[in-house]
Amino acid sequence: MDYHSPSHIQLQAEPPTLESVDFSQAVISDKEVYTSALSILQKDMLHIQQAYHHQGLRGIIVFQGWDASGKGGAIRRLTEKLDPRGFDVFPIGKPSIEEQGKHYLYRFQTKLPAKGRIVIFDRSWYERVLVERVEALANEQAWQRAYQEINEFERLLMDDGVRIVKLFLHISEAEQLVRLKERLQNPLKHWKLTHEDVRNRLNWQQYELATNDMFRLTSTNAAPWHLVAANKKWYTRIQVLKIVSATLRKGIDITPPPIEQSLVKLMEDLLSNTD
Numbered sequence: 376m377d378y379h380s381p382s383h384i385q386l387q388a389e390p391p392t393l394e395s396v397d398f399s400q401a402v403i404s405d406k407e408v409y410t411s412a413l414s415i416l417q418k419d420m421l422h423i424q425q426a427y428h429h430q431g432l433r434g435i436i437v438f439q440g441w442d443a444s445g446k447g448g449a450i451r452r453l454t455e456k457l458d459p460r461g462f463d464v465f466p467i468g469k470p471s472i473e474e475q476g477k478h479y480l481y482r483f484q485t486k487l488p489a490k491g492r493i494v495i496f497d498r499s500w501y502e503r504v505l506v507e508r509v510e511a512l513a514n515e516q517a518w519q520r521a522y523q524e525i526n527e528f529e530r531l532l533m534d535d536g537v538r539i540v541k542l543f544l545h546i547s548e549a550e551q552l553v554r555l556k557e558r559l560q561n562p563l564k565h566w567k568l569t570h571e572d573v574r575n576r577l578n579w580q581q582y583e584l585a586t587n588d589m590f591r592l593t594s595t596n597a598a599p600w601h602l603v604a605a606n607k608k609w610y611t612r613i614q615v616l617k618i619v620s621a622t623l624r625k626g627i628d629i630t631p632p633p634i635e636q637s638l639v640k641l642m643e644d645l646l647s648n649t650d
Contacts, residue, residue: 439542
């Protein structure tokens, strides 16, 4: 196949592959260890969010992964202690009728972060080279062309100062089946089970091929893919927080800025009058 990749964008020499994941090592079994690490990392994320707000920075976090791989749970823990006024989460499904008549990147361009904000995409523009490729929702020429378009799109964002974190949550076929069965059997989780989940499961091998191609052709030195073993949810959530924290804070001073002296004076006056 004639895959496209722009020559001026540096792809990783050794991108991740699904086959490289060792699930046996991706385990946290001690709840106390998990809760302690979670608390520390969530506090760190709050400091990062505050730094982005004060310094007018922008961040994008992209979540991709198998159905039932725990994206929602990871996003909940990532944002649990953040100020809700400083971030947005966009779950990406089928494009609307209006969006279908435009370039596929249009609906993402309208959701990019404003100054001082962080945006999280629960699925993203990468659906073009995953579900739209496997389900033949885009023709071969269109999804092949998308690798270059996506790399250019991300390069433009990064050139404009946006920090991008890309995560793929990987589970085994056996673990996915266990989780899909749980969705079927638990009335509180029925809403999570869709026809697409079942159809995608039947196309597992095609999705494996498409995912590895995505890593190979869009994991750049500036915006690499982070492949997370997701069979064990505690481990997954901690790894996601570690990766996001390390990427968003790199080269950034997250020390809180000093308070304005004029505000200190106003408070001193207020307190003296109150006394």
